[in-house]
Amino acid sequence: MQNTVQMAHFSPKILLMTSAVLLLTACGGGADLPNYDEMQTPQINDRPTSLSTPSWIKMANSFRIAGDYSNAIRLYQNAATEDPTNVPSRVALGQIYQRLGATDGAIVYYRQALDLDPENLDAQLGLGQMMVTSNKPLEAISYLEEVAKKSPDNYRIYNSIGLAYDLEGLHEKAQLAYGEGLNKKPDHISLLNNLALSFAIDGEYAPSIQLLSKAINLDYSQTTAQRNLIMVYALSGEEEAARTMANTFMTPAEIEENVLHYNWLKTLSSKRRAQAIFLNLKSFPIEEEKITTEIDTVADTATKSQSVVIETDPKRQMLNDILSSEEGLVGGALSEGEVIISDNFYHLQIGSKATVGEVITEWDRIKDLAPDILSGTNLDVEKVINANNEEIFRLYIGNFDNNVAADEFCKALMDKQISCSVEILEALSE
Numbered sequence: 001m002q003n004t005v006q007m008a009h010f011s012p013k014i015l016l017m018t019s020a021v022l023l024l025t026a027c028g029g030g031a032d033l034p035n036y037d038e039m040q041t042p043q044i045n046d047r048p049t050s051l052s053t054p055s056w057i058k059m060a061n062s063f064r065i066a067g068d069y070s071n072a073i074r075l076y077q078n079a080a081t082e083d084p085t086n087v088p089s090r091v092a093l094g095q096i097y098q099r100l101g102a103t104d105g106a107i108v109y110y111r112q113a114l115d116l117d118p119e120n121l122d123a124q125l126g127l128g129q130m131m132v133t134s135n136k137p138l139e140a141i142s143y144l145e146e147v148a149k150k151s152p153d154n155y156r157i158y159n160s161i162g163l164a165y166d167l168e169g170l171h172e173k174a175q176l177a178y179g180e181g182l183n184k185k186p187d188h189i190s191l192l193n194n195l196a197l198s199f200a201i202d203g204e205y206a207p208s209i210q211l212l213s214k215a216i217n218l219d220y221s222q223t224t225a226q227r228n229l230i231m232v233y234a235l236s237g238e239e240e241a242a243r244t245m246a247n248t249f250m251t252p253a254e255i256e257e258n259v260l261h262y263n264w265l266k267t268l269s270s271k272r273r274a275q276a277i278f279l280n281l282k283s284f285p286i287e288e289e290k291i292t293t294e295i296d297t298v299a300d301t302a303t304k305s306q307s308v309v310i311e312t313d314p315k316r317q318m319l320n321d322i323l324s325s326e327e328g329l330v331g332g333a334l335s336e337g338e339v340i341i342s343d344n345f346y347h348l349q350i351g352s353k354a355t356v357g358e359v360i361t362e363w364d365r366i367k368d369l370a371p372d373i374l375s376g377t378n379l380d381v382e383k384v385i386n387a388n389n390e391e392i393f394r395l396y397i398g399n400f401d402n403n404v405a406a407d408e409f410c411k412a413l414m415d416k417q418i419s420c421s422v423e424i425l426e427a428l429s430e
Contacts, residue, residue, distance in 0.1 A: 053083040060092065065372050067409065069096050087117045094126050099408040103130050121151050125160070132164050135279060140164040155185035162194055163278055169271030171202040189215055189414070193224055194278075196232070201274045205236035223349065223421035234262035249352060249392070251384055346406035347380075349421045350413070351395040356381070359393050370416040373409075 051059075060075035073096060079089035094109035107130050113123040124147045131140035141164045148157045158181030165174035178195035182188060196211035209232055215225035226245075234242040239259065246255050261282075265273050268284070275281055350366060353359045363379045374397075382394045398409060410420040 051078075051082075053079045053086055053089070056082060057086075057089055057092070060089070064092065064096065066375060067373065067377075069100060069405075072096060085116055087113050087120060087123075090116070091120060091122050091126070094123065098126055098130065098133075100405050103133055106130050119150070121147070121154070124150075125154070125157060128157070129160050132160055132167065133279075135167060135275065137164040137168040141168070153184055155181040155188060155191065157181075158184070159191055159194060162191075162198065166194075166198050166201065166274040166278060167271075169269070169274065171198050171270060171274070174198045175202075187214075187218055189219065189225070192218075193228060196225075197228060197277060198274075200228075200232040200235055201270050201277065203270070205232055208232045209236075219417070223419055227421060230258075231262055231265075234259060235266055346398070346422055347396045348398045348406060348410050348413070349394065349396050351419055352392050353395070354390075354392060356393060359395060362395065366418055369418055370413060373412055373416065 056075050056079035060072045060079065063069075063072035063075060073093065076089045076093045076096070079086055080093070083089075090109045090113040094106045094113060097103075097105035097109060106126065110123045110127040110130065113120050114127065117123070125144075128140050128144040128147060131137075131143060141161060144157055144161045144164065148154070148161065151157060158177045162174040162177035162181065165171070165177055175195060175198050178191050178198060181191045182195070185191065192211050192215040196208040196215070199205070199211070200208035209229065212225045212229040212232060216229065230242045230245050233239075233245065239262075242262070243255055243259070246258070250258070265276060268276060272284055276284075351362055353362055359379075359381055367374050377397050380396050382396065383391060384394060385391055398406060406422045410422050413420040
């Protein structure tokens with residue numbers, strides 16, 4: 001098997017580690033996306049007229065699987081033009097634009113699909129997720145809870161409802177929603193991570209650490225849970241423990257930058273902390289933060305005063321059962337590494353090894369796990385010296401201009417049992 005490994009050496013850069021949440025976050029779209037004003041009547045030039053709508057969709061699906069979104073969009077639009085009543089093409093277009101972080105475009109196509117098929121669950125869920133992405137939690141909650149009534153066994157809906165509640169600062173309700181999702185899909189990594197973060201945001205660090213430890217034990221390659229565990233230890237005041245865990249795969253500069261970020265998170269109200277973590281925000285207007293903190297303090301007090309009633313709720317009991325069933329789990333040592341630096345792009349970290357030979361062997365293994373996704377993908381390698389003064393080689397792929405596309409590609413890899421994490425990459429000025 002021929003291997004393509006590009007050895008790269010870079011001057012030290014500082015990046016801010018963002019908590020990976022397995023839901024699309026608000027981001028701008030790519031430069032080559034169509035004008036949203038023209039989306040109602042897609043115009044495709046120079047296309048053959050002999051292909052049927054199913055043929056267009058079949059071809060588009062192939063490009064989509066390969067990650068060639070430009071051609072996939074063009075072919076799905078061909079299908080939509082060929083058959084103005086076709087729903088799957090519009091749902092697929094909405095999902096691609098969602099992956100690319102083009103929120104407005106995704107909403108246009110999801111609404112088109114729902115105009116044709118008001119009960120289409122994929123379009124309903126996608127539209128609800130776009131409300132979350134747009135930081136419209138109350139609108140999302142109202143909409144998604146109605147969707148959940150129609151499809152009560154769909155755990156993804158409860159994941160999105162939980163995120164919406166967290167963004168609104170209603171963490172108790174968020175935790176119940178995540179718990180409901182875990183009741184439908186036990187051991188689901190995304191739900192475990194988001195529930196753990198919700199507890200940490202609300203200042204309940206013990207159950208957060210417990211859940212993240214479970215996620216790590218379920219799949220030790222899950223760098224998302226490992227990174228979140230470091231953050232939770234830092235938020236809980238155990239900074240030295242966080243530093244110790246980070247030493248195995250972060251450089252000293254990276255550790256210091258992340259500790260600064262964690263300290264900033266601790267100054268926020270719980271609502272703002274949730275928005276910063278789940279939407280990957282790095283700052284808030286000072287005036288707005290002061291006002292929001294006062295409002296959130298009142299809201300938090302009111303919510304806490306109802307805790308006795310909530311504890312008797314059957315859903316709360318179910319959530320407690322989920323937690324109690326995992327007693328005795330402890331956090332493990334961390335591995336894996338960060339990603340390469342580039343000018344404001346996103347890359348996917350898929351591992352770290354001690355030697356180049358191990359890198360090549362690991363890359364062959366990973367390609368065998370996901371040949372359809374990684375076909376034509378090159379591996380880049382970065383050699384760094386970690387905080388323990390050990391030489392390691394970091395494996396990374398991809399070059400995304402927004403974190404939504406990177407998150408979705410990473411999710412596809414994790415579905416294939418491939419370790420993956422996403423980082424924003426900010427180049428320092430010379």
